[in-house]
Amino acid sequence: MAKALLEFNAVDFHHKIPSPKVFNPLNKIHGLGIENISLSLISGNIIGLVGPNGAGKTTLMKLLAGLLIPDDGEIIFNGEKIENTNRPNWSKKMIGMMPENIHWYGTSTPFKVIERLFTIRNMKNNNIEKFLDFVGLGVKVHDSLDSLSQGMHQRLSLACALIGSPDILLLDEPMNGLDPVAREAFAGVLKNLAKQGKAILISSHQLAELERMVDSVILMHNGEIIETGNLENIRKKYGIHNDLILKFPEKINDLDEILSKGDFENLNYKVSEIEDNFTIKINSPKGGWDTKTKQEILECFISNNMIPYDFTSQKIELVEILSAVTGLDVDKVGMSLREKGDNNE
């Protein structure tokens, strides 16, 4: 049975925000953070950490990596409870972290960057080229950081996380700046690492790109975990189904009449017309689509000489899942900013 390499139990953390006062210029107040977080990173599993901007993903990543110290809660590494304030080196060895948006610049080279980290880890420097080759930087080993593309910078960040072959990989927005080909290769690398028994946590605000590679997701909103588990099960649980999209080369004037000929109950749809494209988006029924209904809708149009040139299902975006899980309106979930934080001095 796969074992939990790292567990968080009821972990709380609030950022301390400077709030100078006349008689106390160093005064700080509690700002936003994360609350009551419990999770397990299991050997061989790839978990997606999903949430909108400001949900607390990066804060959680930093807490897991030991860069921030929790205010409260329990941390267990390999079954051993450790002190929140002092992470032993053996537990640090287990973690490889790829922070979000590292700005690699200057005349240094990937070789020098990795060489320094090897030295910090007290590792021998004789296989750096081979190591960089693994992440696809074999031919750029001695090029200056300024001359590398954004995708190559991301690969270098990944290489930094892989140093010392850690058991747990924490990757914060790793797909930023990668082209589709590199994303595919990246997904392959992660799957291989998971097969070797690594626990991988990937944060992203783009659900679609994670869907192909993760075993389960952790959904965060306003600093809390609001749902965990397999994405398909979450969809089923909240009755979230894909909308149907039909595209026509010309406008359909008698749409209500055409659809009324079919035996459909409560069919909700929206139309949009951009230049020569006439698009109909039909909302999914509560229980989801069945094949027969889809066929009937298509037949309905074809029998009226309205042949769609495209007939697809719209991908469900993060905002729709968040809306379903939180019960908030789609617009509110997307635009609302967090107002939490206890402001305790």
Added chain:
Amino acid sequence: MSNKIESLKLLFKLSKMEIKNNLLTLRMMVLFPILMLFIGGSSWGFSDRNAQLPADVSANTPFEVLFLSSVFVLFSATLGVVLIGFDGISRKKNSGLLAIEFCQPTSRTILGLSQLFGVWLTVALPTIIISLISILLIYKQMDAFPSIGDLMLFIFATSLVLLWYASIQLLVSSVAKDVGSAVTLGVGAWLLFTMIWLLITTVLATILGVDATNMENEQFASFSSKVDMFSPNGLYQLLLEAKLDNISRKLPIWQLSIATFFWTFIPSYFFIWRFNKLHA
């Protein structure tokens, strides 16, 4: 015990790496000729017996030449430490590299000390080498070497003042949120001790009733020597003055020792403390 030796070895390796990286930067390419001109040039000029120095300044012995050159060390080498160290922490913090380094299984104290030694020795080593070259220039002009004791004191004091500046620079760099504030804080700290300190001394003297209108008077000399203990530049000069005979503002050795101890350990302690608390 073996753990401590391993830590020291790691500190040595990381410091060496830091020095190597710093020495190959454009900043160092700019700094090196400045050090050469300021320290070497001033030693050559002050040791020239035919030179007419302003304000009755005279340098009759090799150590007096070194003492006068120390002003140029303060204008060049300490500025060099500012140039190398002002963004030593803030640059890594803003780029995200500090987060990666903090994730590694190495104590932050070792990382911080290697940063400190890196900045310090990057400037201190060329300064010492140029100072040694200056000794040869002085010999060429005066046909005399400073005594070993004088030379050791000069190198010791020069190294220390650069260490104090390195600690201050890295401390302010760890506070800075961006490059702009790193420059402001770094250069501001340098200006405070190099340019504004005399003004602070004079204002304090006036407030405390010491006659500051005549800087030659003994009361002011004694007062300024005490205030100078709170400035790295002032303490550097006081340390060198301890070996000069014709100086009226000498402080007891125990006071100089305490000030030196505090300047060596307090700023660096604060830097390491801050580095350990830093959020990457």
